[in-house]
Amino acid sequence: MARTTLTRDEVLDAAASLVMQHGPAALTMRGLAAELGTAVTSIYWHVGNRESLLDALVERTVEEMGAIRPTGRTPADRILAVARILRRELRRRPHLIAMVHERGLTERMFLPAQQALVHEVHAAGLRGARAAEAVRAVQFQVVGYLLVERNRERSPAQSPAESELWDPAAAPHDPALARALARPADPDRLFLLSVRALVHALLAPGAADASDATGTDGTAPPR
Amino acid sequence: MARTTLTRDEVLDAAASLVMQHGPAALTMRGLAAELGTAVTSIYWHVGNRESLLDALVERTVEEMGAIRPTGRTPADRILAVARILRRELRRRPHLIAMVHERGLTERMFLPAQQALVHEVHAAGLRGARAAEAVRAVQFQVVGYLLVERNRERSPAQSPAESELWDPAAAPHDPALARALARPADPDRLFLLSVRALVHALLAPGAADASDATGTDGTAPPR
DNA sequence: ACCTGAACACCGTTCAAGT
DNA sequence: ACCTGAACACCGTTCAAGT
Numbered sequence: 001m002a003r004t005t006l007t008r009d010e011v012l013d014a015a016a017s018l019v020m021q022h023g024p025a026a027l028t029m030r031g032l033a034a035e036l037g038t039a040v041t042s043i044y045w046h047v048g049n050r051e052s053l054l055d056a057l058v059e060r061t062v063e064e065m066g067a068i069r070p071t072g073r074t075p076a077d078r079i080l081a082v083a084r085i086l087r088r089e090l091r092r093r094p095h096l097i098a099m100v101h102e103r104g105l106t107e108r109m110f111l112p113a114q115q116a117l118v119h120e121v122h123a124a125g126l127r128g129a130r131a132a133e134a135v136r137a138v139q140f141q142v143v144g145y146l147l148v149e150r151n152r153e154r155s156p157a158q159s160p161a162e163s164e165l166w167d168p169a170a171a172p173h174d175p176a177l178a179r180a181l182a183r184p185a186d187p188d189r190l191f192l193l194s195v196r197a198l199v200h201a202l203l204a205p206g207a208a209d210a211s212d213a214t215g216t217d218g219t220a221p222p223r
Numbered sequence: 224m225a226r227t228t229l230t231r232d233e234v235l236d237a238a239a240s241l242v243m244q245h246g247p248a249a250l251t252m253r254g255l256a257a258e259l260g261t262a263v264t265s266i267y268w269h270v271g272n273r274e275s276l277l278d279a280l281v282e283r284t285v286e287e288m289g290a291i292r293p294t295g296r297t298p299a300d301r302i303l304a305v306a307r308i309l310r311r312e313l314r315r316r317p318h319l320i321a322m323v324h325e326r327g328l329t330e331r332m333f334l335p336a337q338q339a340l341v342h343e344v345h346a347a348g349l350r351g352a353r354a355a356e357a358v359r360a361v362q363f364q365v366v367g368y369l370l371v372e373r374n375r376e377r378s379p380a381q382s383p384a385e386s387e388l389w390d391p392a393a394a395p396h397d398p399a400l401a402r403a404l405a406r407p408a409d410p411d412r413l414f415l416l417s418v419r420a421l422v423h424a425l426l427a428p429g430a431a432d433a434s435d436a437t438g439t440d441g442t443a444p445p446r
Numbered sequence: 447a448c449c450t451g452a453a454c455a456c457c458g459t460t461c462a463a464g465t
Numbered sequence: 466a467c468c469t470g471a472a473c474a475c476c477g478t479t480c481a482a483g484t
Contacts, residue, residue: 005449012403029478037452040274040451041449041478041479042449043481044477044479045448046448050477052323104374104375105376114404118400122334127399127400132400135404136404140368140371140413141417144369145363145367147367148330148366149363151327154327154347157269176350177351180352181355182336185359190356190359197420198420198421198424201421201423202376228467252458252459253457253458261469262470263458264459264469264470265469268467268468272458284459308470
């Protein structure tokens with residue numbers, strides 16, 4: 001592993017590779033130095049310290065999530081396309097995305113997607129504060145879904161598992177429901193279904209306005 | 224800080240206090256021993272090692288999130304109540320909830336809420352796989368929203384901030400929209416709005432079925 | 447401008463020894 | 466059954482010294 005001179009990019013590449021394969025805990029300064037064939041202290045000259053090294057990796061990830069080009073015939077279709085694209089790209093970099101999340105930069109990472117959503121919501125005829133709420137509702141739902149989904153994928157064997165909890169004997173009133181909940185969720189289908197339901201309600205004229213909101217007492221408003 | 228004999232519960236209480244105040248990184252075995260006035264090694268006798276100590280804290284948190292008693296007149300209202308209760312309880316324990324999330328136990332923590340949702344969806348007349356999908360859609364949305372919200376609260380000053388990005392000059396076509404996005408989101412309002420929109424669409428007869436889903440090509444189905 | 451080894455102050459964990 | 470100090474193998478980081 002003899003080399004001419006070490007560069008900052010080489011350090012970042014090696015660090016990113018370690019993190020993507022084994023997670024941030026596997027990134028030790030000494031281990032990284034060994035990987036690069038240099039002294040530990042050389043790394044400090046190029047990237048400062050471990051924390052700013054991780055920051056640089058996160059920054060890179062945020063930039064890579066930049067361009068969103070949705071396709072589709074209607075605004076609703078293009079909103080769905082934005083959601084699908086985000087989901088695909090995020091699932092490629094689970095460890096790095098978790099680090100973005102830990103640093104509280106998830107929202108910033110999604111700003112390009114937010115701009116695309118603004119465009120589509122506007123095309124659907126929403127204006128002003130109403131349009132802003134629709135954008136944020138979709139954004140929160142998509143980002144939130146991805147966080148939950150990732151959590152599920154990482155989770156170890158759950159106890160009690162849904163399959164035990166929802167064995168049909170425990171829910172005799174609706175065995176088909178119990179069977180459905182005992183099966184693992186279909187994440188693609190559930191994602192589409194959820195986003196479509198939300199978008200449908202948000203774009204429907206006159207619906208989805210929180211100003212008719214139920215109060216904190218849990219009672220329904222008059223209608 | 225002289226004491227008779229150290230107990231496992233005392234160790235857990237002190238550890239929980241440290242974590243709740245300053246996060247898991249602030250929990251060092253040596254620091255915890257100093258807090259308790261014992262030798263580091265005594266802690267090992269009671270709780271094993273640091274990892275299983277954290278596991279025990281997480282387990283406790285999952286148990287504390289147990290009972291959900293929604294109120295409200297209609298199933299839709301009671302689903303909203305479940306969502307609000309979850310949100311309130313989770314916001315009380317941010318560090319511990321993050322640890323539950325890191326261990327992939329978020330879903331297990333929400334099983335009691337899931338059972339409440341099953342009851343309400345059933346009361347609303349949904350059955351079988353359709354009901355299961357509605358439950359999961361609401362569950363994913365609520366949990367996801369909370370994760371996103373927590374991320375926002377923790378996040379440092381964002382750059383570019385939404386307020387810079389959405390200054391009205393950048394979106395001349397709809398200055399009211401730009402102003403709305405430049406303002407910080409109202410999390411209570413957005414939460415209610417999103418859950419209500421999703422629940423409305425899911426409980427509406429015949430709506431919200433993914434079997435009429437748009438394909439991956441982003442084109443709309445015939446209607 | 448870039449790299450190095452030595453040293454420092456921290457970790458979590460183990461272990462033999464105490465009572 | 467419970468507690469202890471000493472020791473081990475690791476960390477991240479600093480610094481004076483090299484070229």
